[in-house]
Amino acid sequence: MEKLAIFGENLVYRFGGAERSTHLIARQLAELPDFEVTGVSCTWRHLDGVLERYPYPTLDEIPCWGFRRTPYLRYVVNRRRIGGYFAASSASILLANNKAGAIAVNSFRGPTVFFIHDEGNLNARRNYRRDLWSRLKFAGQCVVDFPSYAVFAGMNRAAMRKATLVVANSEYMATRARKVFGIEPVVVYPQIDVRALSAVDMPPVQERPYVMMVGHEEVKGASTFREIARALPEHEFMLVGRTFEDVTREGNLTLRGFADDPVEIYRQAKLVLMPSLWDEGFGMVSVEAAALGIPCIVSSRGGLPETVPLDDCVVRNFRRPSEWVDGIRRVLADYERFSRAAREHAAKFDMRRQIEVLLREIERARAHAAGDDERRE
Numbered sequence: 001m002e003k004l005a006i007f008g009e010n011l012v013y014r015f016g017g018a019e020r021s022t023h024l025i026a027r028q029l030a031e032l033p034d035f036e037v038t039g040v041s042c043t044w045r046h047l048d049g050v051l052e053r054y055p056y057p058t059l060d061e062i063p064c065w066g067f068r069r070t071p072y073l074r075y076v077v078n079r080r081r082i083g084g085y086f087a088a089s090s091a092s093i094l095l096a097n098n099k100a101g102a103i104a105v106n107s108f109r110g111p112t113v114f115f116i117h118d119e120g121n122l123n124a125r126r127n128y129r130r131d132l133w134s135r136l137k138f139a140g141q142c143v144v145d146f147p148s149y150a151v152f153a154g155m156n157r158a159a160m161r162k163a164t165l166v167v168a169n170s171e172y173m174a175t176r177a178r179k180v181f182g183i184e185p186v187v188v189y190p191q192i193d194v195r196a197l198s199a200v201d202m203p204p205v206q207e208r209p210y211v212m213m214v215g216h217e218e219v220k221g222a223s224t225f226r227e228i229a230r231a232l233p234e235h236e237f238m239l240v241g242r243t244f245e246d247v248t249r250e251g252n253l254t255l256r257g258f259a260d261d262p263v264e265i266y267r268q269a270k271l272v273l274m275p276s277l278w279d280e281g282f283g284m285v286s287v288e289a290a291a292l293g294i295p296c297i298v299s300s301r302g303g304l305p306e307t308v309p310l311d312d313c314v315v316r317n318f319r320r321p322s323e324w325v326d327g328i329r330r331v332l333a334d335y336e337r338f339s340r341a342a343r344e345h346a347a348k349f350d351m352r353r354q355i356e357v358l359l360r361e362i363e364r365a366r367a368h369a370a371g372d373d374e375r376r377e
Contacts, residue, residue: 004035005091005108009100011041012059013051017190017284018117021169022097023054024191028355030057038091042078042100060085069141072148075100079155083107093362099152102159111366114163116173118281119302122180123153128219128277157181165365167358169282170303186361190284194350197291198343200263205270205335208294209236210254211328212269214285216241221275221299227321228273229253232328240265262288271331272296274304275318283307287349290342295335297327309345310338 006026010019030037039056042064062085064078082100086107096104097115105112119126127138142149160166160181168174168185177185202208211232213225216239229237229252237253244257259265266272272289274280279302286296286307298304299318308314312330317323331338 001036002034002093003091004029004037005040005086005089005094006037007040007086007094007096007101007104009042009064009098010044010047011039012043012053012056012061013041013047014054015047015051017282018097018115019054021190021192021284022095022115023056024193024351025095025355025358026056028191028351040085040104042082070145070148072145072152075103075152075155076148079103093366099156102152102156105159105163106155111164111362112162113165113167113362113365114159115167115169116177116185116281117169118173119176119279121156121173122176123156125149126278130218130223134218165361167361170306172279172303172306173281186357188358188361189349189354190282191351191354192284192287192291192349194287194291194346195352197263197288198346200267200292202292202294203267205339208268208270210238210269211235211271211273212238212240212265213273213275214240214265216243216255219276219278221273221277221318224275224277224319224321224324225273226250226253228275228324228328231321231325235328238265238268263292266292266294269294270335271328273324273328274298275315275324276301276304277318278302280304287346290346293339293343295331295338295342297324297331307345307349309341313338 006022008019008022011022013019026037026039029035039059041061043061044064044066046066062081064081067073082103086104089108093111094104094108095113099120101114105114125142127135160183166183166185167188168177169190171187174185174187177183216222225239233252239253239255240258242258244255247256266289272294274283274286274296276299282303283298286298289296296308297313297315298308300314300316305314315323315327
């Protein structure tokens, strides 16, 4: 039995899509007789007691210092703690993700799999907010954090070249990584239990009143979503965000927080929008919605177009609310066709297919690495 360590800087917390996907990877691998799985997570004082934790049967935690205003500083300050843990690790293989994964990959002595999820993994720093004050704050943060960013960028580039296997979460991310680092990643889509979602008995579309967006952040297009809602007063809209504690109303827009079971929220949606401004690596929300038969319309950013079945579901002039209005009307006018196409497209992303791809690519990469070692000897 092989000892497998799975590391993510926020692995233990129910933080976002990367953590949810990694948790499903760990759960599936732990069910196989060939692996003994240990989760490894940083622990952050500002997250403990605020976010719910995933129930890992075996979990090691690395206490770390957090710096929210200078995010790259935390990788420099904590690299000895993280690196020291993995340099001494007895695991036979490491799966690492998020930006701190670069530290783990560089320190670990055995085969490594490095998951890349977003443009931060590509040494990119960009601000998508449009207001002047946000742009000035971001510029100041970049200046202050630049020395740490430069150190991190070097560590990250070294990890991309050292990793036995680099796994991108979309074709888009794989293409970007090839251009930036000159490497050959493989694509394994994030882990989504499409089979379970497809079995959910959804209410008829007539009983699902909302055009919905999940994620309140500006980079995800929250302002655009509000403009779309104002342009279509005859429809009900819902914005779901972590910061919303109570259900509130703004005209035809309902604001509410997340639920323990995301299906509880999706059961109210007839349509999902993802008007993202930034180059998202992938869109788990659009696939989850599609598995439930809910069509999703996405902006033409990053890997989002890969998650929808038809060109009519992609908005290229994504900053123009009128383009979204046209898309909404087009989908609702032919709802059954778009719903059926969404379900069929979602099937390719089921986690059982993706874990098979991952295991096959790991074995292929390890065999290739072993051959290189023999040739060097």
